[in-house]
Amino acid sequence: MRLSEFIVLHVDRIVDEWELFAETITPAAELMDSAALRDHAKAILLAAARDMTMPQTPGEQAAKAKGEGPEKTPSLDQAGASHGELRHNVGFDLVQMTSEFRHLRACVIRLWVASLVSPDMAYFQDMIRFNEAIDEALAESTAAYAEQVNRSRDLFLAILGHDLRAPLQAVSMSTELLLRKTALEGDALACVTHIQRGTRHMTVMVSDLLELVRSRLGRSLPIEPAPMDMAEAAHAVIAEACAGNPESDPTLEVLGDVRGNWDPGRIAQLLQNLIGNALQHGSDKRDVTVTLKGEPDAVCLTVHNHGSPISEDAIATIFDPLVRSADEQLGQPSTSLGLGLFIVKEVVNAHQGTIEVSSNEEDGTRFTVVLPRKL
Structure with a gap:
């Protein structure tokens, strides 16, 4: 049986093994139900099987092996990207997420090879095509995961920068009040001046940080001419x-x-x-x-x-x-x-x-x- 046919026929069995492996990824998996653990595994497998049945020239195969081929499988890419986003949201780290694909690849090859009675040279081509499909799904999952990490980091920086402005303003206003209401001299005046200068520096740094985050979140710099x-x-x-x-x-x-x-x-x-x-x-x-x-x-x-x-x-x-x-x-x-x-x-x-x-x-x-x- 060709590998694409085997995947379609035994997809539920393969996904069961995916789920069993995903359960071992703790602590994130401890709070996940069966549907969350299985996630997009079936969609990824079926999309991979469809991709394997598509004609491919030797040149296209060589390009795809290098990640340079223009050929894409929309359903495979979408499933892979969605999987990467969801695994990030439930607390998987990048190593844990990629380990799922490693296990999936090994599981499919092991079960398929065990089912073969008389291996054919075409089966080696099937293995190459399957590996290509899994690598494509992994690449999309990793890219989507990394994007979610960057966005989460930028949101954290935005919140941090926003929350820092209030205490900085309090320090700035307090030093201004001291200079106006109290006749400071010598070391006391020097200390307040240093605090004032340091507060100005920190305010500029926080402002710059917020501008960086705004640009990374896709927002242009607002201006009021x-x-x-x-x-x-x-x-x-x-x-x-x-x-x-x-x-x-x-x-x-x-x-x-x-x-x-x-x-x-x-x-x-x-x-x-x-x-x-x-x-x-x-x-x-x-x-x-x-x-x-x-x-x-x-x-x-x-x-x-x-x-x-x-x-x-x-x-x-x-x-x-x-x-x-x-x-x-x-x-x-x-x-x-x-x-x-x-x-x-x-x-x-x-x-x-x-x-x-x-x-x-x-x-x-x-x-x-x-x-x-x-x-």
């Missing part, structure tokens, strides 16, 4: 940077009309991250230049600093989330989550602008942002 002056925003950000880093002294150059229709809060984020990045990685905190230049339909912003150049490999991924600089990898202290430039890119995209970076030993590092005046 309004008329504003980029020069005023830059002055405010530089003043704040100098308050937090007294040794810094960025230079601001304004050329022409730099007014436009942008989201003031997002533009402040963009400026804070670019200027903060230049101050952190520049060789001289007093040698950072911010230039605003008005063009007919856009405003060009550049932030320049001298220091160790960014390698070409690093430039290729510099706007990716959670990317750490060389200094951070070497253990240099940082208050960054590696999200600052990722947020900058998101803000630029939301405003339909462009951003470029150039860096070399002679000219230093320069970030150039061009934003249209109107969206």
